[in-house]
Every structure is written in structure tokens, then in C-alpha cells.
Amino acid sequence: MVTLDVRPQLLDALSALRDRVAAARFPLPLAGAPRARANRDELLAQLDDYLVPRLRQPDAPMLVVVGGSTGAGKSTLVNSLVGQRVSEAGVLRPTTRTPVLVCHPEDHHWFSGMRVLPRLTRVWAPHQESADDLLLPGEDGRHELRIETADTLPPGLALLDAPDIDSLVADNRVLAAELICAADIWVMVTTAARYADAVPWHLLRTAKEYDVTLVTVLDRVPHQVVSEVSRQYGALLTKAGLGHVPRFTVPELPESAWGGGLLPATAVAPLRNWLVHHVQDPGSRHYALARTAQGVLDSLKARMPELAGAAASQYAAALRLTSAVDTAYDAEYTRVRGRLQSGAVLAGDALKRWRAFPLDCTAAELLDALVESLAALLLCAVTAADERVDDAWRREPASEAPELTDREASPESTEHRIGLAVRRWRRELEEYAEDEVRGLERGAAPDPESVAALVATALLGGRRARSAGEGLAERIGAHGALRLRDRAGRLLTEHLDRVLHTERERRLAPLDGLEVHAEPQAELIAALSVLQKER
């Protein structure tokens, strides 16, 4: 058994682990992601609300959380244990919407600060909720915790009345789970009508998994059937491996029902005595606290690898998505190169212009046509790549992430970007041509624009533009023609690479924005192993 002394190294390891858990993200909608997210939140809540504060301050009062199904009579039970009406009870479900914490006035300072349950806003004014009941807590996205003091409770004991674990209000369910995670002692309340329900049993099994200090209360049992129901329930518990759990039975009394009244002290005396004993007897108290803390620490051994596994699968999915994009763009790049080689640009309009050049077509027109044709080729390649990516992503569940699906669908802007790039290439090409022509002697200098057009044709036309090369050589000399062609060719490759690279980056940007990396997995495991060493 771990002793409950303050141990700085352990606390350091634990808070490091907590930070790792808090940093873990599961943005891709994989099959296990919602579960991983829930696990992460639950673990974080348990660390923040329970484990760290408890290990830091072993002397803090013992927190007993009363949880159970809707209508199980949790509030009535808490009221009866305290001996006064602190929590609203009623016939309408769900009754308790704001959790209520009751403690001895001396212990008030333990809970007024943000030591435990830091996410809940403290509400001080008691019994005012009826006035502003219209504003349901949780509607504005934050929860509240009402703190009551009662000197009928022994010092060192705090009771927390949680909302229903199976509430129709989904927010309440989350809150209930969070509160239960914060408990030193779990009190599960069920009733004669409910003891076979699936939801509470799920919670009981969780309690067993974490090996927490657990108490079950079978509430609202009609007098006639007390023994039978109790026996049944006991049998079910034993079957589930929870036979050792203390079991208390509270009969159904007229007061218990629907008035929100208090049960007579005798009805809840055994439970109260048990709790008081565990608070006041140092041995029992220590045992109860240590057991829950130990259980939660132990549970980390299984839960952290689970989180790490989820993080790893996130990363794997992100890799698959990225590689789909890469494959598509690589394939298209190869295709574009091949097409350029074979002179696909010199087709259609451009080819007709070339055939008419120079008699029926000016150099500027030919260049225009070529540039347009080149832009069309690039646009075609990019959209084809995007289509391939879409196809590949459709098979990946991870691509359903909203960040990935709502990319602006504007082929026009792609067209615009490609148009810009191609026009810049043309401008630079014309500058090269002018450079080359300037070097020639004045008299024989040909028109730089027609030189540019011829170079472009020779570059983009493949085999069928062989005569363009010849014409070029004739005009500026074989040497100059070769040099110009080389420079222009390099320029073309450069622009082509840049265009496809930009488009690929744009496609990958949302995925990069999700920041799914390989590190969290390793970090989670490392944090766990550090913690294990410290224990």
C-alpha cells in the first residue's frame, strides 16, 4: 500500500503525466476517437479532481459522492444523512441539476478554493436556485457547484450529491461521471425497481475496475420485499465479483417518496455510522483513501497505453492521408512531364496557330495560345490530382474531419494561381529572348517576340515542333538557340515544380493544421513509465 505522505517526485511525475494527457488530441474521426476523447477527459478529470489534490493533501476531508440513476433518491439520502434539507428532492426528473456539496463548517475552506473540481464554479448563495431556476446550469457551458455547510456532519467528511448518471440531459451525465471520479468513496444508490438496470451496473463495473472504495445502497425497498430484494441484489453483486462491497438497504417510507422529506435517522443510521467510522478511525480512513488512490494509479497502467494507442492510430491515419495526397500529386507530376515531352501543349488552338505562323498568325498570338494551353495542362493535372485524393480519402474514415471536408471548393482560384504562374513564366521567357537578341548585331536582329514564341514552341511542342528549333537556330544562331532553349527549359521545370508543389501544400494545409504528430504516443508512454518508477 502506498502511504499517503506527500511525495514530491511522485507529484511531479503525476503532473507531467497530466500535462501529456491534456496535450493529447484526437482530431481525426476514427472509430476509436470519440472513445479516446472521452477517456482522455475522464482521465484528466480524475487526475485534476481527485488524484493530484489527494496526493498533495492527504489530510483533506474525505469526499463521499452519492451517485446513481435518476429517481433513485440520492438527494433524499443526502438530506437524511445530513439531517436537514440541503439538496432539493422532488418527483420531477431529473431533480438535482446543480451538484451540492455538504461539509462541516470547519472544512469549508477545503472546498471553497479550487483545490478539487476546479472546473466547477462555486455558488455561495444557498437556496436561491428557485429564483433563477430558469437558467439551467450548463446552458451557458459551465457548471456550478453549490456548497452547503452543516454542523451535523462530522468534520472531515463531505457529501456530494451528484446528478443522475443516466440523465436525459447529456451534460448532466458527463458531469455526474466527472463528480464520481473525484470521490474518495463512491456511494452507488439504486432502488428495488432498478437494481437490474444496465447503466448502474456499468458504473459498478467501472468502480471494480478502478478498485475504488465502494458502498452500495439499495434504496426505496418496499417493506414487504426487503429481504428478497436484498438477497437478489446481493446475489447479483456476488456474481459480478463485488460481493465484498458494503451493502445498505433503505426501506421505502412515506417520507422517502415524493415530498423530499427526510428519512428518519434510523433508516440511514447504518450507512451514516459506516461513513463516520471511516472518517474518524485513522486506520479505516487511511485504508479507504489509499485504496481509491492506489486503484486510480493502477488503472493508469491500462488507460495510458490505450490513449497512446489511440494517438498512434491518429498519427497513422494522418500519415495515410498525407501519403494519399503525395501519391496523387506525384503521379500527376509524372503525367504532366510525360505530356510536356510528347508536346501535348502544342495541340488544339496552339497547334492551329503554329501551323499559321508566321503568315497568318503573329508571334504574340502564338505565345498567347501556348501559354493558355500550358495553363490548361497544369489546371487539368491539379484537378485530376485533387480528384484522386478525394477518391483515396473517401475510403478513409479519418477524412471526415470537418476541417478537411470544408475546404473552399474554388477551382477558379486554382485557375487564377496557375494563370499567374504561367504568365510569369512567359514574361521571364520574353526577357531571356530579349537578352539573347540584344547580343546579336543590329542589322540581323530578329524580333524578340517571335524568338520567344519559337523557343516556347520548341520547348512545348515536342517532336512536331522540330521546325521551330530550326527556325530559331536560323534566327539567332545555333549556339544562341541552344543556350536559350536550355535556360527556358530550366525555367519551365522550375515553374512547373513550383505550381504543383504549391497546390500540394494547399491541399495538405488543413491536415497539417490538425497537428497530428507521432510524439504524443511516445510522450504518454514515457510519462507513464516515469510515474511507475516513482511509485
Added chain:
Amino acid sequence: MTAVTDQDHTDNDQTDNDRTDHEQTDHEQTDHEQTDHGQTRNDQTDTDRKNSRDGRDGRDGRDTRDSRDSPGAGENPPVGEQAQGQAQAQPQGRVDAEGRGTVEDPAKASCSEPRSNPGAGAGAGAGTEAGGTASGGTAPGAGGSDPGGDPGGAWDDGLIARRVSEAAAAEQAAAMETRVGGGGGNALPSTPLTYDGPLRSRLDALRELVGLSRTRLDSRTLAEAGRVLDEAAARRRLSGQHTVVALAGATGSGKSQLFNALAGVNISETGVRRPTTSAPIACSWSDGASTLIDRLGIPGRLRRRPVQSQDAEAQLRGLVLIDLPDHDSAAVQHREQVDRVLALVDAVIWVVDPEKYADAVLHERYLRPMAGHAEVMFVVLNQVDRLPGEAAELVLDDLRRLLDEDGVALGEYGEPGATVLALSALTGDGIGELREVLGQFVTERGAAARRIAADVDAAAWRLRPVYATGRRSGLSEEARDEFADRLADAVGATAAGEAAERAWLRNANRACGTPWLRLWRWQQDRRDPPTGRLPVRAQADDEATARQRVEQAVRTVSERASAGLPTPWAQAVREAAVRGAQGLPEALDQLAARAGLPPGRPPRPGWWPVAVLAQACMTLLQVVGGLWLLGQIVGVMAPNLGVPVLLMVTGIIGGPLVEWSCRLAARGPARRYGQDAERRLREAAAGCGRARVLDPVAAELLRYREVREQYGRVTGVGAAAR
């Protein structure tokens, strides 16, 4: 207090025969046939049991065919066993059953006939099949041609069916009175269920919809709709006089207690041990419902009879009550049972109690998804005796609020919707009211059809994403034009037109130009390399069409066409476009080579010879003037400077003048020629694209529109419009 197990297990294979008999009865309006059957029935009750083996054998053959419709049929233990088991459990029950057995039931009376007469059996079987496959009047004449043999197919289609069912209802009412008067008669003639016109047409539309979409959607998407259709067909074949109502609820809410209270007898085990009921139990208020119960897969040993009492019988006649296991206990198989049976019953009574009425499981798992079934739903707040005073009203209001939030329409103020009641099965408070409501509900006999309608609604709603997007779809005129433009770009129509125009103009200029200019040009040509000088037609390029432009054009048009379509159909449109685009560039290549320029020599305007003649005259004038001058210089001719100079000047000025005016005049024809060339190419490309891409896409869109219309009919929107 007695409870009796329903005896007529043999009904499974009798439905068709029932129909046969009723056809006869209803048409001929003869009573003596019924009495005949009644007598036969007396004899056969025992024979049936003895021959139960044979009966089962006889049924097996049918079961293989009908297994889809009555999944539970195979689970029945041998009839003999059932009879035995129940004889042990309820000794008096047997007697009671016998007593009731003597009452005539035309349905049962004929049960041995098809067995003894294989031909008749086959006929009846065929009738069943026709009934299963007939969709809204496909076999209208069958009943007329062979009224005794197989009326099943035509039974509830068309006008005759309506008339028949009305007649049947009228007769039933009469029969009911006489039977109540006569005492002990509780057998309802089991007329198969009829759906009203709108529902039938919706079912037909759904069937057609499923058929139309099979090639486009995967079977998983259509499974739910298929199930609804199957269930609708199966339910239609079974008794329409009975209403199957299930009692569902959480563990400990008092379902069994309420069941017993309604039946007036302690049928279902109640207790504090949770969960109590582990298998569904059926209780039928009248005979002829066994096929219905078979369908639910409830074995014979779990079938019961309510206590005998005249008014209760009359009130709840036709009710088949099913007590279900809980849906929220830790026993998972209970939940499976509940889910299975809930899909098959006609109506559901949700039993909740003050403790559990707000359970998330109930609302999220059942009430919200089934909100569309509000009309066949009762929500009963049980155990109000545990609530003090006005608390019951509060809880009931809260329950109504929760139901409202679930989207369940509440049947208040005469509007259709779920009925919400508070009662206590323990003290009997409110049971009478439930009985009354239930009795009325059962007497209406509309529950099964309403349930099926709600099922169709739900299935249609679930299929919504694959059929409707709420956006406009279709291929606009602009998109088509744009596609044609892109194809024209791909084959280079504009450039070709311009080139043709310029070439023509050039030729015209050359033809009408001065001979000196022509001479100079000719020399120029000889010196220059022949780059680009060759006529366009001379060189047949391979791959003259810009592949990338064609690809992009097809992609754009398919994108436009599939915008606003649900995913599967958009995919289909895209595939059609891509399929059509295969070979499109090659076709355009050929086309460009063929239709590039107008065939034959370029047309010449009528004034051309005149212009050439004028040009020749000018040249002649120059020559004549020149020669004349030369002659004067040489001295051959008389010196006269004026005339030859004038001639020469006229020739020199007139030549370019003629050329210039010809150039002006040729501009118009040249443009026409170029435009003609462009238009030819453009139209050829557009025609090619239309035939290969646009038409398949349009066909796909049309198919979608058809399906969309069919879907509208399923949701009932189109039905009103028709």
C-alpha cells in the same frame, strides 16, 4: 380465473384458405357454408392434434417458401407438445378451449381440405405468391376467373377489394352482434389486412424505388426499406381484424402487472426479482391471430387467453397483447428480444413509472427514433399510487414535456398522436380508461396500416440523404454551352477560323494584287524556308486535339451536372461522363482532320474575275503606255507625250487602287469564310461531345429525377399532387 392457451397453431398455412372461404362467403352471402365449416371443425379439432405430425410435414413445404414472412414459424414446437404442456399447466384451459373450439370458425374449418387435395393446396399456394408479388392492381382479374382457387393476388386491389372489405366490415358488425347475443362466440373471421389507397401507392412507390436504385446503392442502404416492404407484405397477408399491441418498458415498471390487469387474469409472472419477464408472452382476445403471433416468434407455450367476460371480450375484441421483457436491464438478450418484437407489432404501449420516466435509455434509444410512430403509441405512467396527491399530475405533465422534446406528437385536443395516460395497475386506477381507449383503438383496425405508414416514413427519412439534397440539380444550358466552348477550344476552332480567314484574305489579295507585287512575293518565297507556310490541310497531325482541355471539359461538366445530387447519384453521373469521355479525344482528332475546312476550293465572290480583269487592264494600260513611250523615245512613233503618260499613270495608280478596293471588298467574304470554318469545327466538336458525354449524363440525370419523383411519392408529397 382461468387462462387458456390459444389453440389454433395450424393457422400458419391457412391464410390463403381463409381468404378463399371469405371470398366465397362474402360474395355469395351464404350462411350455411359457415355452419358446414363449423361442423367440420368439431370433428377436426381432435383429428388435427392426432395428425399434428402430418400437419407439420404439410406445413414444412410451405414454410420454406413463406419463411421470409413468418420468421417464427420454424420455432414452434410440435403441436402435440404444446397441447400437452399446457394441459399440465392449466387443466381447465383445455376444456375451455374445446368449448370454444366448437364454435364455428370458417378459417379453421377448411384446414384439412388442401391437405387432402393437393391440387387445391397448390392453387392456394399460388395465390399466396401472387399476393406477395402483386403490386397495386397487377393481377386484377385473377379473382374473377377463379374465385375459389386463388383470389389472394387480387384480393385487396382495386375497387372490388374496397367493396369487399366494406361488405366484410358490415357483415362483421352484424356477426359480432349475433355472436355476442349468442354467447361465447369470440372468433373473428380473419380477413387479411387491407391498406388504403395512399399507403398502397406509397408502398408500391417504395418497392419501385428500391428496384430502381439497386444498381446505384449498396444493399446495406436499402436493407431498411427492404425490411419495411417485407414486413408490410407479411403483415398484409395476416389478419386485419387483429391489432397486435406490445407492452414495453423498463424493468420494474409494471408491464406484466398491467398485462395481467388488462387480461383480468394472472398470466404473466410478476415479482420483485429483476428482471422478471425474460421472454415475450402473447394474449389474444379472439381466435385467428395465431399467424400473427407466429410471426412474432412466440412459442405456443407462451400464448394465453384472457379471462372470460362478456363486456371485456366485446370491448377488446381483436386485441393481441404482447408482454415484452425489459429493455434496460443488464440482460442484453432481453433488449434484443424487445427490439425484434417492436419491429413487428402494430402498436406499442410504453409503460413508465414515476421513478424511471426520464431515463435516458428509454428516450434516446426508443422514443426519439420512434417519434414518427406516435399514432400507434401509448405512453402509460404506471404506479401512480406511489405518488401523493397532485404529484401525479406534475409528473404526467413533465412526462408530456419530455415526450414533446423527443418529438413525439401527443394525441391531445383530437389531434393524432400518442396517448398519454396515468394509471395504477396495482389499484386498478385508470385501467378502465386504458381499456376504453384501447378498445376504441382496436375497433378502428387502423393500427397496422398506420404502423406500416410510419415505418415507410421512417425508412424514407433514413433514405433521404441518398435521394434528396434540397438543392437544385440538373445540367443548365450555360453548362452545356460552356462544355461545347471548351471542346471547341480543345480542337482549336477559333484559331482555325482565324487562320482560314487570314489565308483567304491573303489569297484574295494575292489574286487581285498587281503582278509586280506577285512577282516580288514569289521570289521572296523561294528564298525563305518553308516554315509554317504549308497549308493546314496538308499535314495530318496525330493528336491534334488538346487532351488536357477535353479532360478538363468533361470534368467540369460532370461536376456541374452532379452538383446538388446525393453522393451515389453524383458518382453515377461522374462515371457516365468519364465513360463517355473515353475515346472522345480520338474522335475529335478525326473530326478536326475531316471538318477542319470547307471542302473544295475556297469560294470566290462573283466580282473576283472583274477585279482580276480590272487589274489586268491596269497592267495592260501600264504596258501599253510604257511601250508607247518607248516607241516615242526610240522614234518609231510620233512624239505625243500626253496620252501615254496618262495611260501609264492611270495604270500605275489604278493597279494599287484596284488592289486596295479589292482588299476592302474581300474582308467581308473572308470573315464569312473564317466564321464558317470555325462554326463547322465547333459544331462538329459540340455534336461529338453531346453524343458521347452530355447524352449519357442527361440520361443519368433523368434516371435520378425518376427516382427522386418516386421518392417524393414514397414520402407522400407526390401522392397528393397526383
